[in-house]
Amino acid sequence: MKYLIVGLGNIGAEYQHTRHNIGFDVADALVRKHGVTFRSDRLADVAEIKWKGRVLVVIKPTTYMNLSGKAVKYWMDKEKIPLENVLVILDDLALPLEVLRLRPGGSDAGHNGLKSIQESIATNQYPRLRFGIGNDYPKGRQVDYVLGKWSSKEEPLVLQKTDKSVEIIESFASIGLERSMNNYNKLTFPL
Template identity: 40%
Template sequence: MKMIIGLGNPGKQYEKTRHNVGFQAIDELAERLNAPVMQTKFNGAYTIIHRPEGKVMLVKPLTYMNLSGECVGPLMDYFDVELEDIVVLYDDLDLAPGKLRLRQKGSAGGHNGMKSLIAHLGSDSFNRIRIGIGRPQGGMKVSDYVLSTFGKEEQPLIDEMVEKSASACITWLDSPFLEVMNNYNGA
């Protein structure tokens, strides 16, 4: 089974915020893959899709960003999913809106959701897709910025990156992640 995890915060007030692009990518994937309705267990919402390549689980941790590992770790244990069989989608301040970066491992880079995942999984060697949201301007606090919505000029770039990240995940279902990286990095 392959597991695709989108990081975000639960609740209507966070739906369109910068911090929730991972959830948006999961929603895009669910639509494209005709996923069954998500069920809630293990502090998260998830669904399992049966495909010719095998089973695919889409996951949205409902623990709030900083505790994402509390959902993902137990889910991986219960369904016996290996580290090389996951991809994590999340927002990245160090990338401009409209930029994607795919990696097979790395530090949390200051992202609290990734810190939680690394702590609960005991490794930083797992596939990830970073979706650029840019840095705050004019002295805005990072915590306020990531919980803000995108500006009118940014939204088309974000929509495109959500679509591209979903396409990268679909490509990964039957291709090595290294190949997916080569095709989508810099997109």
């Protein structure tokens, strides 16, 4: 059983640990927990985790967010991973910071990474883990907010949610999407 775990983000030091790069941070936490490391490969940094009879191919696309789909399609094809075994981790402005949501599919909601994936694989029906980042920014400052760093007040919650995201990814790979959604989608993480 092979799974493709995709952490979305942008490459480059200026994007590290920003709200928009939470997918990378969750992928890093997953790989760290399992004691493996990323290597640079075609269109992505890639790590392979062997766990409970499963193989998790974890990628962080090196294409920048708006071309993430190229990396997802390449690694799905290369590793022969079916769509239902793909899980994309991303930041979500539409969800409050206290929330994580596992979903079987849906619209891109203006997220360039999801838009690119949908274009590359010709469907929006693929599992994703949406990491709520809230939308506490003044009108017209969305880009600054999304590309901004977490506040010191938010950091403990972000770390807690990152750890829980790793648990959700493992759950997805072991008991499947539906049961994982039932177990985790009602959780909230108080600030």
